[in-house]
Every structure is written in C-alpha cells, then in structure tokens.
Amino acid sequence: MRGRQFASLTPVLLKDPLLAMHFNTPAVDPLATKIFYTMDVGKSLSMKFLFIGALILLAARLVLGFKNRARLPPGPRGLPILGNALQLASVSQIWLMFDKWKSQYGPIIYLNLAGQHIVVLNTKAAALELLERRSAIYSDRPKSIVGEYVGTAITMPFVRYDKRWQRMRRAAHAVLNVRASAQYQPVQIEEAVIFAHKLLYDTSTPLFTKIASF
Structure with a gap:
C-alpha cells in the first residue's frame, strides 16, 4: 500500500521536502522534476508506439493471409x-x-x-x-540456409530448380546416359574384382574402409 502511495505522490514528493522526508525520498529541484516528467512521458509514448506497431503488423499479416489464401487450393x-x-x-x-x-x-x-x-x-x-x-x-526445392554455409547448396542433389540446375543436369546427362555408361563397364568390373579380392584375403583392413575405397 505504501508503494502505491509513493507511486501516486511521486510528482509531489519531488517538490515538497517534508513529504520527501516522510517517505525517505530526497527532494530535487524543479529542473529535475521536468526531466523526470520528460523521461516518464517518453517511456509511455514508446510503449504506445510499440503497441500500435504490433497491431498494425498483426492486421497486415491477417489481410495478406486472406489474400494469399484466396489463391491457394x-x-x-x-x-x-x-x-x-x-x-x-x-x-x-x-x-x-x-x-x-x-x-x-x-x-x-x-x-x-x-x-x-x-x-x-x-x-x-x-x-x-x-x-x-x-x-x-x-x-523446385526449398532454400537451404545451412546448405549455403556448408557448401552443399551448390551440388546437384540440393541446388534449386533454376538455370544453374538445368546446366548441371545437361552436363550430367552427357556423361551418364545409357551410351556413355557402357564405356565405364570395364572399369567397374575391374574395381569389383579388386573389392571382392580384398573381402576374401585382406583381413586386417576394416570393412568400412574397404567399402569406402570401393
């Protein structure tokens, strides 16, 4: 209750030394009173502006949401x-x-x-x-913020559907089509034989290392 009385009498306490002594509050000069009022009014206006700004943003979001919803299924x-x-x-x-x-x-x-x-x-x-x-x-694919930082956003499985992806797809198709893939079969067979030989006779190398080298 005493805190409430002090809050309501603060403007008076700043001018009346007797009341200030009663509430253990030092009295100040009129200039400080004006400064106090200026700070108090500024804080109140800031809160009002923040509240009004929040209402405006909420209303804008609702209006835009209704407009966008009309174009959706x-x-x-x-x-x-x-x-x-x-x-x-x-x-x-x-x-x-x-x-x-x-x-x-x-x-x-x-x-x-x-x-x-x-x-x-x-x-x-x-x-x-x-x-x-x-x-x-x-x-299309959603934008990957993490991929842009770690570098995976520029690789074909993660890049967005744009002109760069189309160029990458054409380049990949040129070397991975059916006719081009037939040229890689001798190398694939040779590597498969080497891998099978390692599985049978190389017992010192961990299995995952063998698979990674293959």
Whole structure:
C-alpha cells in the first residue's frame, strides 16, 4: 500500500521536502522534476508506439493471409497460428484423413501447419499433371540456409530448380546416359574384382574402409 502511495505522490514528493522526508525520498529541484516528467512521458509514448506497431503488423499479416489464401487450393479450416496441425496430430493414419478431405475439397488440398504451407496431391492424375507435365513450373526445392554455409547448396542433389540446375543436369546427362555408361563397364568390373579380392584375403583392413575405397 505504501508503494502505491509513493507511486501516486511521486510528482509531489519531488517538490515538497517534508513529504520527501516522510517517505525517505530526497527532494530535487524543479529542473529535475521536468526531466523526470520528460523521461516518464517518453517511456509511455514508446510503449504506445510499440503497441500500435504490433497491431498494425498483426492486421497486415491477417489481410495478406486472406489474400494469399484466396489463391491457394481449398482445404479444411484451421485454428489461428496453429492452422491444421492439431487436426493431423489427432490421427495415426494421416492418409485416411487426406482421403476424407479429398471427398470434401477435391484432389488438391491446402494445409497450414503452424505457418508452413503444404499442398497435398490426393490422386495420381493430379500428381502427374503438376509434377510431370508442368514440372517446369512446380519442380523446385526449398532454400537451404545451412546448405549455403556448408557448401552443399551448390551440388546437384540440393541446388534449386533454376538455370544453374538445368546446366548441371545437361552436363550430367552427357556423361551418364545409357551410351556413355557402357564405356565405364570395364572399369567397374575391374574395381569389383579388386573389392571382392580384398573381402576374401585382406583381413586386417576394416570393412568400412574397404567399402569406402570401393
């Protein structure tokens, strides 16, 4: 209770020495009072601006979310923030839930798993149409931040579907097609014989070392 009284009487205590002595608080001059009020008002305004900014960001996210949702395939309605995560977590056989949603929303459905956007292709026809016939549009990999740091993002299995990947694929196809692969058979047979010989007669070398050398 005394803390509340002090908080409510702080502007007065700064001017009245008697009240300041009662609450064990030193009195200060009017200039310090003005500084105190300035700092207090500035802090209050900062909190208000932060609150208003958070509301604006939340409203913008909701508006953009509704606009983006209109361009996505139909799907079950989820909860705020969590999306459809709880719906999938409540079932042990997810494919049965997908089949149920297929009868309600069609062969292509959209799910939101706590902000992660997922499109489910529920039929073979839909998968062939989007992933084979329209592969130039829908074939891609997510951006790998870790891969960019460790260097795997520039290798063919991890690079994104772009012009660089197309050049790498053409180069790989030139040396790995059926006709080119036939030229490597003598070397493969020779290495297989060496590996089999090591397995039979080299007992000092660990097995994993033999496999790695092969």
